Amino acid sequence: MSWIERLTVGKEASAVRAKERLKLVLIHDRTDLSPETIESIKNDLLEVISRYVEIDAGEIKIRMNQEGREQRLVADIPLKSSARRRVR
Amino acid sequence: MAATVITITSGKGGVGKTTTTANLAVALAAGGQKVVCIDADIGLRNLDVVLGLENRIVYDIVDIVEGRCRLRQAMIRDKRLAELYLIPAAQTRDKSSVSPSDMVRVCDDLREEFDWIMIDSPAGIERGFRNAIAPADIVLVVTNPEVSAVRDADRIIGLIEAEEKGPAQLILNRVNPEMVRRGDMLAPEDVLELLAINLIGIIPEDEAVMVATNRGQPVALDGKSRAGKAFQNIARRLKGEEVAMDELEEKPDLLHRLSRVFRSGG
Numbered sequence: 001m002s003w004i005e006r007l008t009v010g011k012e013a014s015a016v017r018a019k020e021r022l023k024l025v026l027i028h029d030r031t032d033l034s035p036e037t038i039e040s041i042k043n044d045l046l047e048v049i050s051r052y053v054e055i056d057a058g059e060i061k062i063r064m065n066q067e068g069r070e071q072r073l074v075a076d077i078p079l080k081s082s083a084r085r086r087v088r
Numbered sequence: 089m090a091a092t093v094i095t096i097t098s099g100k101g102g103v104g105k106t107t108t109t110a111n112l113a114v115a116l117a118a119g120g121q122k123v124v125c126i127d128a129d130i131g132l133r134n135l136d137v138v139l140g141l142e143n144r145i146v147y148d149i150v151d152i153v154e155g156r157c158r159l160r161q162a163m164i165r166d167k168r169l170a171e172l173y174l175i176p177a178a179q180t181r182d183k184s185s186v187s188p189s190d191m192v193r194v195c196d197d198l199r200e201e202f203d204w205i206m207i208d209s210p211a212g213i214e215r216g217f218r219n220a221i222a223p224a225d226i227v228l229v230v231t232n233p234e235v236s237a238v239r240d241a242d243r244i245i246g247l248i249e250a251e252e253k254g255p256a257q258l259i260l261n262r263v264n265p266e267m268v269r270r271g272d273m274l275a276p277e278d279v280l281e282l283l284a285i286n287l288i289g290i291i292p293e294d295e296a297v298m299v300a301t302n303r304g305q306p307v308a309l310d311g312k313s314r315a316g317k318a319f320q321n322i323a324r325r326l327k328g329e330e331v332a333m334d335e336l337e338e339k340p341d342l343l344h345r346l347s348r349v350f351r352s353g354g
Contacts, residue, residue, distance in 0.1 A: 013271035069284045
């Protein structure tokens with residue numbers, strides 16, 4: 001249970017929970033993408049991109065953004081800085 | 089005259105589509121507009137009882153489509169408001185007895201004579217819903233501030249967009265201001281943020297709606313109740329008037345205020 005859940009569950013603000021739950025449900029309803037599918041997309045992206053550049057797998061963020069009624073898949077992939085890159 | 093066709097839909101059942109259709113029709117007709125309502129919920133008709141016209145049905149929408157009567161013969165004229173008519177649904181048939189193109193044709197025949205054609209959609213996303221939105225110029229989605237109703241509203245809004253009938257506008261029905269204040273009911277801002285569509289009105293939860301429906305006298309007939317006023321405001325917005333969204337700012341009467349003082353004091 002996350003800290004935010006601990007703060008809200010069983011407390012009065014049930015509307016907060018309703019909104020959080022709806023947000024997640026609507027993303028899934030609108031896109032037909034499950035969290036597992038997003039995880040697979042992430043892994044495939046990782047594989048393709050690392051064929052060309054060095055990336056930090058732990059820093060990759062893939063999330064669903066809502067803009068109006070449009071769902072957007074946003075990938076944030078930091079490249080390893082060239083200063084740290086080893087010269088071969 | 090060229091009517092605007094408004095379809096009232098929701099996805100989920102029981103959120104107040106029929107009540108909304110009846111009250112918007114009454115409010116528009118009371119303002120001198122010529123209005124015809126069509127009940128598209130074939131097999132489960134109810135707009136007739138909510139409007140209090142159930143005893144006067146002879147023909148219905150399926151009779152029109154199948155040529156058993158002329159359009160005029162199926163139109164029931166309201167006795168309270170001279171410019172309000174109802175075309176009832178058939179009760180012993182199903183949704184497949186009418187097609188989307190039948191609905192478009194019936195509405196086209198009515199357009200010249202009316203200012204507004206109000207279509208009460210059945211719940212669901214199947215044939216009945218498709219029939220109801222086929223002739224629509226404007227689609228109003230009714231929802232309640234609860235998770236199941238909001239989720240279904242989102243689905244139906246997507247389908248309306250896919251049918252190129254959007255953008256739909258939202259009516260948030262049965263809002264309880266006290267519960268919103270306590271944080272136990274989704275606030276209108278929350279619902280709007282989730283659904284990302286325009287709001288055309290908020291209807292507060294109001295016992296007057298049940299009382300009015302029991303009598304077959306829609307609450308918007310006399311605009312004294314809070315819900316009745318809210319429906320009248322939506323009707324004015326449909327006509328293009330600017331009306332502030334102040335439905336939730338309740339002005340408690342003296343008794344109400346006193347009891348609140350005592351409660352907070354005790």
